[in-house]
Amino acid sequence: MEKVKVQLPSAGNEAFNIAACFEGLGMDSRRLDYERAGWMAQRRRLCSPLAKHVASVLKAMTDSAFVVRRGVVLEHAPGTRNPVTWIDCLAVSAYGAFAIDRYDWMGMVKSSMNADELLLHERPGVVSVQTSPLRRAKPALRHLRVILGAYNCPVESIAVFSASHCVLDPALPETILQAAELHHFMRTRLKRYRETHSQYLDSDSISAHLQSRCADWGKS
Incomplete structure (x- = not known):
């Protein structure tokens, strides 16, 4: 039997539909479920250091409770070809x-004339056009803002570049950052929230509501 190599989403918050990835290959639903579960488990393992770093940063901000989950799946467009989005x-x-995605690009990342694209200078003379992490995160961001509207909860998407050999152009949006910048970023968000709100959010209630609206609530 001929082996078929299927390229699944590898990084970032991409709306994905595993069934669509295997469309036309004649795989049954059990095989599709197996492939999807394998991809999700691998991705969650890769994101474990990021989740631990995020938790340590949030713990340093305030004494208030917080929740961090790896590999959350949102069903943002049921009934469509790409109904779910991975965070x-x-x-x-x-x-x-905060919907946070990990990227492992290597090289210099710069803006392009198109706001939905970035330029990755991988090495001298080699430049590739990449979809911006902020563009990839739009489905999740829109969905989260809708389902959390009643909580008056600010929602943002963040792209964290973890590779040591990745350099980000200072002109990039502030939500595209390196892991070492996450602590400062969260400090600015805490300060901004304190200036405009009289009391903190109930993170436990918000998390419970999100869990009820997620196709997969992920792992801590």
């Missing part, structure tokens, strides 16, 4: 919810 790490704090 590497979803953090719910007393001052907002």
Whole structure:
């Protein structure tokens, strides 16, 4: 039997539909479920260091409770070809919810003329056009803002570049950052929230509501 190599989503918050990835290959539902479960388990393992880093940063911010989950799946467009969106790490704090995705690009990352694209200078003379992490995160961001509207909860998407050989152009949006910048970023969000709100959010209630609306609530 001929082996078929299927390229599954490898990084970032991409709306994905495993069945669509295998469309036309004649695989039954059990095989599709197996492939999907394997991809999700592998991705969650890769995101474990990110989740631990996020938790340590949030713990340093306030004494308030927070929740961090790896590999959350949102069903943002049921009935469509791409009904769900994957989030590497979803953090719910007393001052907002953050959809955080891990990227392992190597090289210099710069802006392009198209806001939905970035330029990756992998090595001298080699430049590739990549979909911006912020563009990839839009389905999740829209969905989270809708389902958390009643909580008056700020929601943001963050792209964290973890590779040591990745350099980010200072002109990139502030939500595209390196792991070492996450602590400062969260400090700015905490300060912003304190200036505009009288009390902290109930992160436990928000997390419970999110869990009821997620196709897969992920792992802590």
